[in-house]
Amino acid sequence: MEKIRNYDELIRHGDVESRKVVLEITDRTLKKLDAYNRIKGIMSLDGDILHIGTKTWDLSQKKHIYLIGAGKACNQMAMAVDEILGDKLTKGIAIVKVSEETDQFRHTDVYVGGHPLPNKEGYRACLKILDLVDHAGPDDLFIVVISGGSSALMSCPRKGISLEDEIRTTDVMLKSGAGIYEVNAIRRHISAMNGGMLAKRIQDVGAELIGFGISDAVGNPATGDIGIPYEKYASTPMGPDKTTLEDARRVIRDYDVADRLPKSVVDYLMHVGPEGETPKAFPNNTYYLLNTLPDSCIYAKKIAEDMGIPAIILTSFLEGESNDAGTFFASIAREVQTYGNPIHPPCVILSSGETTTKILDNSTITGHGGPGQELTLSFAILAAKTKGACMLSIDSEGTDGTTPVAGGICDSTSYRTAREKGVDLYGALRGHACYEALKEIGDTVFTGNTGTNLCDFNVLYIPKAEDGNHV
Numbered sequence: 001m002e003k004i005r006n007y008d009e010l011i012r013h014g015d016v017e018s019r020k021v022v023l024e025i026t027d028r029t030l031k032k033l034d035a036y037n038r039i040k041g042i043m044s045l046d047g048d049i050l051h052i053g054t055k056t057w058d059l060s061q062k063k064h065i066y067l068i069g070a071g072k073a074c075n076q077m078a079m080a081v082d083e084i085l086g087d088k089l090t091k092g093i094a095i096v097k098v099s100e101e102t103d104q105f106r107h108t109d110v111y112v113g114g115h116p117l118p119n120k121e122g123y124r125a126c127l128k129i130l131d132l133v134d135h136a137g138p139d140d141l142f143i144v145v146i147s148g149g150s151s152a153l154m155s156c157p158r159k160g161i162s163l164e165d166e167i168r169t170t171d172v173m174l175k176s177g178a179g180i181y182e183v184n185a186i187r188r189h190i191s192a193m194n195g196g197m198l199a200k201r202i203q204d205v206g207a208e209l210i211g212f213g214i215s216d217a218v219g220n221p222a223t224g225d226i227g228i229p230y231e232k233y234a235s236t237p238m239g240p241d242k243t244t245l246e247d248a249r250r251v252i253r254d255y256d257v258a259d260r261l262p263k264s265v266v267d268y269l270m271h272v273g274p275e276g277e278t279p280k281a282f283p284n285n286t287y288y289l290l291n292t293l294p295d296s297c298i299y300a301k302k303i304a305e306d307m308g309i310p311a312i313i314l315t316s317f318l319e320g321e322s323n324d325a326g327t328f329f330a331s332i333a334r335e336v337q338t339y340g341n342p343i344h345p346p347c348v349i350l351s352s353g354e355t356t357t358k359i360l361d362n363s364t365i366t367g368h369g370g371p372g373q374e375l376t377l378s379f380a381i382l383a384a385k386t387k388g389a390c391m392l393s394i395d396s397e398g399t400d401g402t403t404p405v406a407g408g409i410c411d412s413t414s415y416r417t418a419r420e421k422g423v424d425l426y427g428a429l430r431g432h433a434c435y436e437a438l439k440e441i442g443d444t445v446f447t448g449n450t451g452t453n454l455c456d457f458n459v460l461y462i463p464k465a466e467d468g469n470h471v
Contacts, residue, residue, distance in 0.1 A: 002030075004023055004445060006444075007023055007027070010442070014390075017463075018388050019390055021461045022409065022459045025304050029299050029303060029457070030451070030452065033295065033299065034451035035080070035291070035452055036077070037451075038226060038291065039081065039084075039212060040084070043080070043081070043084055045088065052210065052227070053225075055229060057210075059088055061139075063137070063139035063140055064140045065088055066142050067085070067093070068092070068145075069092070069093070070096075070146060071145070071147030071148055071150045071214070073397055073449070073450070074097075074146075074147060074150075075094075075096050075098075075449050077145035078094040078145055079103060079104060081145060081212075082105050082107060085107075086106065092105070093111070093129050094108050094145075095125045095153045095154055096111070098449055099112050109125075109128075111125035113153030115399075116152055116402070117167050118152050119167075122152070126156035130193075130201065133202055134201070134205065138207065140205075140208070142202050142209045142210070143209075144209060144238040146211065146214075146235065146238050147216070147453040148216035151184060151188070152170060154193045154237055155191070155193070156191060156192045156193045159192075164262075165190075165264050166187075166191075168262050169265050170183075176360075177255065179319060180217075180218075180354055182247070182251045182255075183251075185247035185248040186252070188236055189248045194236045195243070196236045197236075198238055199211075199282050199285065200279045200282075203282065203284070209285045210286045210287075211233065212287075214289075214453050214454065215289060215291070216293055216354070218293060218316075218319060219293075219317065222292055222295055222298055226290055226291075229286050236278075239287060240278075240279055240280045241278035241279065241280065245272065245276055249269060252269065293316055293455055296396060296457045297352050300457075304350075309347065309461075310344070310346075310347045312349055315352075317353055318456065320355055321356065322374035322378070323357070323374050323378045326374065326375040327379070329351075329375070329391055329460055330381070330391075332460070334389075336349070337387075337389065337462050337463075346461070346464055348459060348460065348462075352455065352457050353455060354456055355374075364430070364431060364432070365431060365433070366431030367435060368402050368403050368433065369400075369402070369432050369434035370401020370403055372401075372408055373400055373405075373408040373434035373438055373444070374429065375393040375407075376410040377425055377434045379410055380418070384413075384414075388411070388462070389462050389463075391461075392409040393456060394445055395407055395457075396455065397452060397454075398447040401435075403435040403444075405435065405438075406445045408434070408445060409443055410443050423437050423441060425437060
């Protein structure tokens, strides 16, 4: 296994054969999605001529070439560009979530930003990026690599709003029950970088922008030929923003958060005029879309079928409470094994999207966790009734919530194991301490940076009821 680093630990217990199926599908899918290989597959340098897919650029006509990156898959994205450009690259600045020992850069400075909450190092990096842009000109080229997570990692609030205000705003909104589009409507309109503001700054100095993006937005279609520039690119900070000021105001009202958000944020959003709106188009920029959220399920389905296992994609639009989703998938597993609906076992059921966890009172938190871990721990309770059923749920970039692991994997034995070890799964779910519970029973999934970022990726395997190969 190249991506799942604790594979050997995960197959030492539980429904071993089911775990092997789920983990192999996951590992092979993550390898297929790795952005380093995706960029290297379409980008090359021949003397002064830069080839990217169907387009070329003569770099001898450029005075400076800069690399800017941010996101949870930024490590591999930036490394690929840094390696290809070599000494042609004037300078690079990348903001990552986790710095790995295997990361190698020649001309790029790397900063470890905060996620899911912004931090000071990400803010310092943003100030250096803005300074770089402000000193650029029409003969310069910016290559920007962006993946999910950039809204927190590339944190730089507008004048009058402090970094602490932005951190507080992010924390409140992520626990409000709002969807990520709604959270971003607020975050983008208080940022000097996000919401397309970085692209606007580059446009204002007359420089050219080439962007590589990974879209983790629920609802975007699967990618096609990634070497063809993507005309409908809309993802910040390097692209246009689909959210509006009115969206941000509506979210504040709908989720009743005005009294919990910083006063500076509420006052700004409620009273700023049209000058506070984010840019909606950048017709002169060139964008390449490397992956979108449905890709993970599409690749996984093909991999499962190559392994001889029937597979269906249940949804790539999964949203809602993680706890509820886990119970739902356990119910699906039981239906499949008992009645063969909607598919006969053995089979794989795939899903992707972005589930969330609503936390209105931080005093209820007794540990650490993330949506993937809450989903799998919830699954474990009801899955005890479906022999051999096994489910993995990870944040595809490699870190789930506030933890160092990608997510969790549970099967029909996990609930019994927890009881034998004195681990209260119900209490862990109530206290949002799923990381500690899963770690105690050996069911956390560790990958480190995976090279992609397509939100949640879920794999459910259900064997036949009579399958006797399971513990």
